[in-house]
Amino acid sequence: QVQLAESGGGLVQAGGSLRLSCAASGRTFSRYAMGWFRQAPGKEREFVAGISWSGGSTRYAEAVKGRFAIARDNAKNTVDLQMNSLKSEDTAIYYCAFGSVSWISPELSGYDYWGQGTQVTVSS
Numbered sequence: 001q002v003q004l005a006e007s008g009g010g011l012v013q014a015g016g017s018l019r020l021s022c023a024a025s026g027r028t029f030s031r032y033a034m035g036w037f038r039q040a041p042g043k044e045r046e047f048v049a050g051i052s053w054s055g056g057s058t059r060y061a062e063a064v065k066g067r068f069a070i071a072r073d074n075a076k077n078t079v080d081l082q083m084n085s086l087k088s089e090d091t092a093i094y095y096c097a098f099g100s101v102s103w104i105s106p107e108l109s110g111y112d113y114w115g116q117g118t119q120v121t122v123s124s
Contacts (some may be wrong), residue, residue, distance in 0.1 A: 002026040002113040005094045009118030012086055016122070020081040022096030022115060029076035030054075033099035035111055036081045038092035039118075045095065049081060050104035059104045063089070088124040093117040 008020040015082075020036065039114040049070040050059045072079040079096065082124055097111035105111070 002098050004098060004113060004115035006094070006115040006118040008091045009094060009120045011123065014086060016085045016086050016121055016124045017082070018086065018120060020083065020094055020096075020098055020118060022079045022081075022121075024077045024079070024096075024098060029077040029097065031102060033102055033104050033110070034035060034070075034072055034079040035097040035099060035104070036070060036079075036113075037097055037108070038090075039095070039117075040089075043092075045108060046060045047106040048094070049057045050099075050106065052104055053102040057104060059106065060105075076102040083120070085121075086120075086122045088122050090120060091122050092120060094120050 003025045005023045036048040038048050039043050039045040051070045055072045067084050069082045095117045096115040098113040100112045
């Protein structure tokens with residue numbers, strides 16, 4: 001059983017930055033891709049960013065390209081999401097996801113385990 005613990009959400013003004021962190025335990029972290037998803041009120045959960053098992057490949061949703069950066073530390077079993085130039089439309093609950101394979105999937109089905117989520121609110 002994998003446990004994922006997210007931290008770093010909060011309230012920030014538009015144009016500001018936040019850094020989300022996710023700590024994983026319970027499975028060999030370094031063998032699997034990791035992802036971040038988000039869900040805004042009334043909307044479906046959507047892919048934000050993903051990183052391959054080694055950290056050598058990353059993938060981003062078009063809406064966040066150039067503003068967000070995902071990184072992982074396999075020695076610490078953590079994956080971070082640095083969010084810059086935040087916009088009001090980035091407001092959502094952000095979820096860390098533990099991949100079922102080593103490569104990045106933008107689909108919900110590509111992930112076996114999910115964190116509880118952390119709220120990010122961007123005020124305009």
